[in-house]
Amino acid sequence: MSLTIDTHTLEGWHSTMCLIRAFEEEAIDSFRKGRFTGSTHPCIGQEAIAVGAAAALQPTDQVFATYRGHGHAIAKGADPKRLMAELLCKVTGCSGGRGGSMHLCDIERDFWGTNAIVAAHIPIAGGMAMANKLRKNNKVTVVYFGDGASCEGAFFETLNMAALWKVPLVLVCENNGYAISVPTHKAIPNADVVQRAQGFALAGVCVDGNDPVAVNQGVAEAVHRARQGDGPTLVECKTTRWERHSAISAGKYDDEEEAMKWKTVDPIPRFETVLREQGISQETLDQHRDEAKRVIADAIAFAESSAAPSPESVADFVFA
Amino acid sequence: MSERQLTMAMAINEAIGNEMRRNKELILLGQDIGPYGGTFGVYRGLYDEFGEDRVKDGPLCEAATTGFGVGLALAGMPTIVEIEFIDFMTLASDALCNQAAKMRYFFGGQVQIPLVVRTPIVNRLGLGAQHSQSLEAWLMHVPGLRVMVPSNATDAKGLMLSAIRDGNPCVFIEHVRLYGQKAPVPEADVPIELGKLRVAREGKDISLITYSGMVKPCLDAAEALAAEGVDCEVLDLRTLAPLDREGIWSSVRKTGRAVIAHEAVKTAGVGAEIGQTIMEGAFDYLQAPVVRVASRDLPIPTGTLQNLVFPDTADVVQAVKEVMQ
Ligand SMILES: Cc1ncc(C[n+]2csc(CCOP(=O)(O)OP(=O)(O)O)c2C)c(N)n1
Numbered sequence: 001m002s003l004t005i006d007t008h009t010l011e012g013w014h015s016t017m018c019l020i021r022a023f024e025e026e027a028i029d030s031f032r033k034g035r036f037t038g039s040t041h042p043c044i045g046q047e048a049i050a051v052g053a054a055a056a057l058q059p060t061d062q063v064f065a066t067y068r069g070h071g072h073a074i075a076k077g078a079d080p081k082r083l084m085a086e087l088l089c090k091v092t093g094c095s096g097g098r099g100g101s102m103h104l105c106d107i108e109r110d111f112w113g114t115n116a117i118v119a120a121h122i123p124i125a126g127g128m129a130m131a132n133k134l135r136k137n138n139k140v141t142v143v144y145f146g147d148g149a150s151c152e153g154a155f156f157e158t159l160n161m162a163a164l165w166k167v168p169l170v171l172v173c174e175n176n177g178y179a180i181s182v183p184t185h186k187a188i189p190n191a192d193v194v195q196r197a198q199g200f201a202l203a204g205v206c207v208d209g210n211d212p213v214a215v216n217q218g219v220a221e222a223v224h225r226a227r228q229g230d231g232p233t234l235v236e237c238k239t240t241r242w243e244r245h246s247a248i249s250a251g252k253y254d255d256e257e258e259a260m261k262w263k264t265v266d267p268i269p270r271f272e273t274v275l276r277e278q279g280i281s282q283e284t285l286d287q288h289r290d291e292a293k294r295v296i297a298d299a300i301a302f303a304e305s306s307a308a309p310s311p312e313s314v315a316d317f318v319f320a
Numbered sequence: 321m322s323e324r325q326l327t328m329a330m331a332i333n334e335a336i337g338n339e340m341r342r343n344k345e346l347i348l349l350g351q352d353i354g355p356y357g358g359t360f361g362v363y364r365g366l367y368d369e370f371g372e373d374r375v376k377d378g379p380l381c382e383a384a385t386t387g388f389g390v391g392l393a394l395a396g397m398p399t400i401v402e403i404e405f406i407d408f409m410t411l412a413s414d415a416l417c418n419q420a421a422k423m424r425y426f427f428g429g430q431v432q433i434p435l436v437v438r439t440p441i442v443n444r445l446g447l448g449a450q451h452s453q454s455l456e457a458w459l460m461h462v463p464g465l466r467v468m469v470p471s472n473a474t475d476a477k478g479l480m481l482s483a484i485r486d487g488n489p490c491v492f493i494e495h496v497r498l499y500g501q502k503a504p505v506p507e508a509d510v511p512i513e514l515g516k517l518r519v520a521r522e523g524k525d526i527s528l529i530t531y532s533g534m535v536k537p538c539l540d541a542a543e544a545l546a547a548e549g550v551d552c553e554v555l556d557l558r559t560l561a562p563l564d565r566e567g568i569w570s571s572v573r574k575t576g577r578a579v580i581a582h583e584a585v586k587t588a589g590v591g592a593e594i595g596q597t598i599m600e601g602a603f604d605y606l607q608a609p610v611v612r613v614a615s616r617d618l619p620i621p622t623g624t625l626q627n628l629v630f631p632d633t634a635d636v637v638q639a640v641k642e643v644m645q
Contacts, residue, residue, distance in 0.1 A: 153384065182380070
């Protein structure tokens, strides 16, 4: 396979994928050790989407994500220390330690947060894209969501409005095959989520979500279209979910093989094969993994040594 | 003879299963209710027994799921819709509040909506602002809806039977902390009359009026206060709509004092309605102002901050002492 993207860039993608993986592994471990309560929803196995899509954006483009969006935060440049501190609900966390694993944000970097009401953020992203259009600021808004979310009214209503008003919105559906316990084919009559775009007169493309290059191409075209003023695109990225819905246990599979399927299509080793073919050494790839582990070790150390928010601050931030 | 004990989840499961056997038209709609058995396991086994036509697992779309529930019910098929967390009732609310609750009325009594929407309060688990709320007051505020808030397995079975047979839109509010709690549950199907509170503990000094997740903390508070010579009566409302006003009045007329406790935020909560109810029917008997114990008026934070928001046994004890002074 010949790639038009330079090896330096590809190396960067690999580093970020490793960083996301290491972050999520630490998140699961920390949750299991009781460092924080609630839950956490790993994007393990979906790193290629976060990295490939983010690489198609300008720093000032805006991103909205879901509870499974830790990777999107990292790919947008958020500091893993502050993200980890938020998971542990510490005052140094990106949301001040009161949002938790499902409510990360980095507003300065135009990461407009992760949301825990399925699909509710999709029209909100539409609104921000509309602001871009009205202000003629040339920015594009990207919203990530799952296949499950593509069944909610908020999704369909947004397709309609966004296509009608041609707002610069890129809708990235991460089709990981499940919504908690419900397999996609039991929820969606279309073979592909992207087919829904046609009915709403917006552009649609379906890509291999475990290949960062394919994701990057699909999203880059969509971003270009949006920036040109040609309206929204639905980009479906086919991927495979980690072994369960969340670190708690919701999404139990009876079938162990099905649960572990993601390992057989793991985007990281797969990308590494491509990179080696491009002449990048195994040593370099190993360095990325080691470096990611080191960054995450620092992040968890930072989070653990940070203080909890003060009791007096509990009522802060309700109103402006 | 030792009575059979069931968890609240099993008691609800049994009520629904028995009704499904009795009424072949009763169907279940929701997400993750099939082989998975429901987010909190309440539907375990029902999919295997009744199959996918009657246990209809499906797409994630609360608005249409609830709307379909209203339509099925309108067609005469009693339907139970599951909303996975009460926080997502916002998505179900148009079908429920603008449609189900009003349709019989605006069509002059010619239609009937045998719909039950089951939904749990899931709090104190660190799930944050969108997964920790108690929204029962919103629902109680809608004429045409019934609202059940059982605190134990025994009541949950009886109230679920009544909800299904009631023939009106019912919101059945469960509680994640109570699902695993066991209580004696009769094997026979004995419905509990809606709008009848349960005196969970008799006492003469003060009425603690509560429901759902705060019943246990109130009973614990009553126990602690008994040691200090305060004799608390604990009322478990069981249903918020209809509200057992007579039951509240007769208790408060006896004790002359009241504390109302719930996990929902204080402002415009169920406590406000009950407090005013007391004014309307037991004012002359009051020896002290009525006090509310509730969550602070805040979105729910995660981490250690959440402990500052929710009320607990100590808050109830303190409120009682305040009123007893
Ligand atoms: C409106 C709403 N309904 C239900 C839920 C519970 N819930 C959380 S995640 C989820 C599954 C979503 O699946 P999908 O959109 O495919 O995303 P994935 O979790 O697979 O990334 C459900 C049902 C919720 N958070 N919000």
